[in-house]
Amino acid sequence: MSSDQELYGRRGRVVTDMDAKDITRVEELAYDLKIQEVMTRDLVVASPTMKMREMLELLRNRRISGAPVLAGDKLVGILSLEDLVRAMSANDLDADVDKYMAKVLITVNGYESLVRALETFTRFKVGRLPVTDEHGKLIGMITKGDITRGILLAIQKDYQEEEVRRYRASHLFEDIVSDRTTIVMRYNIKKDNFLLGGNASSNIKRALVRLGATPQIARRCGIAIYEAEMNLIIHTTHGGRIKVEIEPQQIIMTASDDGPGIENVDLAVQPGYSTATNEVREMGFGAGMGLFNIKRIVDRMELTSTLGQGTRLRMIIFLERNESLGEATADQTSQGESAE
Amino acid sequence: MNLQTIMDELGLTCLTQGRNFTTITPTSGYASDLLSCVMAGAKSDGLWVTLQAHLNIIAIAALLELSAIIITENAQVEPAVVQKANEQGVTLLATPLSTFEVVGKLWALGLRAD
Numbered sequence: 001m002s003s004d005q006e007l008y009g010r011r012g013r014v015v016t017d018m019d020a021k022d023i024t025r026v027e028e029l030a031y032d033l034k035i036q037e038v039m040t041r042d043l044v045v046a047s048p049t050m051k052m053r054e055m056l057e058l059l060r061n062r063r064i065s066g067a068p069v070l071a072g073d074k075l076v077g078i079l080s081l082e083d084l085v086r087a088m089s090a091n092d093l094d095a096d097v098d099k100y101m102a103k104v105l106i107t108v109n110g111y112e113s114l115v116r117a118l119e120t121f122t123r124f125k126v127g128r129l130p131v132t133d134e135h136g137k138l139i140g141m142i143t144k145g146d147i148t149r150g151i152l153l154a155i156q157k158d159y160q161e162e163e164v165r166r167y168r169a170s171h172l173f174e175d176i177v178s179d180r181t182t183i184v185m186r187y188n189i190k191k192d193n194f195l196l197g198g199n200a201s202s203n204i205k206r207a208l209v210r211l212g213a214t215p216q217i218a219r220r221c222g223i224a225i226y227e228a229e230m231n232l233i234i235h236t237t238h239g240g241r242i243k244v245e246i247e248p249q250q251i252i253m254t255a256s257d258d259g260p261g262i263e264n265v266d267l268a269v270q271p272g273y274s275t276a277t278n279e280v281r282e283m284g285f286g287a288g289m290g291l292f293n294i295k296r297i298v299d300r301m302e303l304t305s306t307l308g309q310g311t312r313l314r315m316i317i318f319l320e321r322n323e324s325l326g327e328a329t330a331d332q333t334s335q336g337e338s339a340e
Numbered sequence: 341m342n343l344q345t346i347m348d349e350l351g352l353t354c355l356t357q358g359r360n361f362t363t364i365t366p367t368s369g370y371a372s373d374l375l376s377c378v379m380a381g382a383k384s385d386g387l388w389v390t391l392q393a394h395l396n397i398i399a400i401a402a403l404l405e406l407s408a409i410i411i412t413e414n415a416q417v418e419p420a421v422v423q424k425a426n427e428q429g430v431t432l433l434a435t436p437l438s439t440f441e442v443v444g445k446l447w448a449l450g451l452r453a454d
Contacts (some may be wrong), residue, residue, distance in 0.1 A: 223404075
């Protein structure tokens with residue numbers, strides 16, 4: 001892991017570019033969650049002077065597969081089912097726990113991330129680890145099962161948070177009372193920045209879904225914005241701006257730039273007409289279908305351009321009663337779960 | 341026919357994170373290297389066969405909610421593209437076959453344009 005390969009992201013943690021491509025939400029959580037957040041705190045403990053036979057009963061009754069061994073306050077070993085099996089096969093169940101417990105103690109700190117515990121499980125081929133605090137005091141135990149449960153809970157929480165966001169946002173239009181409420185989103189689009197191409201459209205699509213738009217409406221807006229966004233990236237002098245005005249009954253999307261302007265607007269809208277360079281075409285753009293696609297997908301399209309000054313593309317999608325933002329969700333609320 | 345069957349029949353390599361592909365059922369197919377044509381022609385939950393492997397194909401697949409992109413002729417896919425695909429939940433499949441061959445095989449398996 002050389003430092004020049006490292007890139008910083010995901011809440012400041014270091015990720016090498018070798019593994020960055022493989023990172024999933026689960027792996028991300030393995031870094032974000034602390035061992036003490038998922039470990040078992042309610043501990044069943046053994047003492048070194050207990051008999052293995054008692055240990056067998058303890059594990060059986062509590063339905064656990066191992067326990068830390070404490071002498072007073074001090075962690076002195078770990079006893080697992082495997083140790084019991086060894087004692088049983090030696091017909092030695094009257095021996096002390098001290099004889100069979102693992103004394104080489106591998107512990108993890110509670111404030112470390114789950115990844116540390118996972119690495120330790122793999123490296124030492126153990127199934128459970130005692131967790132200590134910064135003073136070395138035992139505060140819990142962690143197993144792979146705890147990790148799975150912790151990650152599943154966190155994923156469920158993610159999901160619920162998104163649902164809550166969506167729910168709150170979809171009530172925005174009802175909660176704000178005015179004669180005409182408009183939510184305006186603005187995006188600056190840089191010339192030639194193909195890497196960011198599609199970001200504005202996916203952000204807008206997500207916002208619309210949260211505001212209660214139907215998947216079809218969100219998709220139509222996403223497609224229209226994507227084409228407009230790529231036009232700004234490919235064809236403008238300095239890039240441009242996208243403005244999305246969301247109202248309960250309509251969505252108005254405007255893409256504007258300050259040049260170079262379109263010579264023949266009617267021609268530009270013809271399917272297949274393109275002024276794109278070969279370089280851009282090699283990437284699959286410049287099919288000459290962008291404006292034509294927009295025209296097909298929105299309810300109204302207005303394209304105005306002055307050569308040397310700039311272009312303004314206005315796209316409107318009207319929302320039918322059953323698609324409208326705010327009111328449609330209000331109907332659903334009164335039928336289903338009551339909000340207040 | 342689910343995506344796992346298609347991957348097995350065509351010997352496709354999955355570049356993105358694994359998921360249960362038997363639960364994904366592509367409903368149609370579309371082939372083009374021109375992104376605006378894909379925007380206009382590909383159906384949601386469909387498969388898209390293309391030679392393009394740059395970052396912008398991910399935005400298209402996410403916007404259209406495609407079931408997967410099949411990248412043909414082993415076109416070079418940058419790690420950043422795979423990362424973006426994982427973030428957006430887009431499945432990328434790779435094959436040494438040409439677009440023509442892939443489409444032919446998909447058609448033979450019963451997949452249609454819509």
